[in-house]
Amino acid sequence: MERTLILIKPDGVARGLIGAIVARIEAKGYTIDALNLRTATAEELAAHYAEHEGKPFYQPLVDFMSEGPIVSIIASGEGVIPGFRSLAGATDPTSAAPGTIRGDLGRDWGEKVQKNLVHGSDSTESAEREIGIWYPA
Ligand code: GDP
Numbered sequence: 489m490e491r492t493l494i495l496i497k498p499d500g501v502a503r504g505l506i507g508a509i510v511a512r513i514e515a516k517g518y519t520i521d522a523l524n525l526r527t528a529t530a531e532e533l534a535a536h537y538a539e540h541e542g543k544p545f546y547q548p549l550v551d552f553m554s555e556g557p558i559v560s561i562i563a564s565g566e567g568v569i570p571g572f573r574s575l576a577g578a579t580d581p582t583s584a585a586p587g588t589i590r591g592d593l594g595r596d597w598g599e600k601v602q603k604n605l606v607h608g609s610d611s612t613e614s615a616e617r618e619i620g621i622w623y624p625a
């Protein structure tokens with residue numbers, strides 16, 4: 489069964505949105521296979537965001553992701569990788585469509601980084617790589 493790696497970012501945890509976000513994942517029909525709440529290490533974040541190293545938003549992003557606890561989730565279901573990306577909505581909460589997690593709940597105004605509540609793997613390869621980072625065997 490297809491699986492993906494979802495993160496609820498520190499803004500989602502701090503704003504008390506864990507339940508609301510997990511409810512949307514479950515309501516869609518995906519299965520929660522693993523769920524963990526804790527503060528990420530610098531090593532985990534460097535590995536997770538390696539593809540963005542060198543971009544202007546990289547350091548603000550890593551700093552933001554270190555601000556407080558995050559929830560890492562393995563979810564499974566048919567089409568869950570693109571399906572969760574659809575549920576999450578566009579990267580920028582201001583342009584994310586209503587009905588999506590970022591469109592309904594995301595607030596990034598006045599910020600140096602997009603505090604857009606969630607991460608979802610963007611391909612099978614990313615999903616397996618990211619699951620290995622957050623849930624090492
Ligand atoms: P995602 O797959 O939709 O999460 O987006 P990306 O993989 O492109 O970027 C990773 C994360 O970096 C995003 O979720 C945002 O939190 C942040 N980010 C991406 N692009 C930008 C940008 O252009 N400006 C800022 N400030 N943050 C960004």
Ligand code: MG
Binds near residue numbers: 608610
């Ligand atoms: Mg991405």
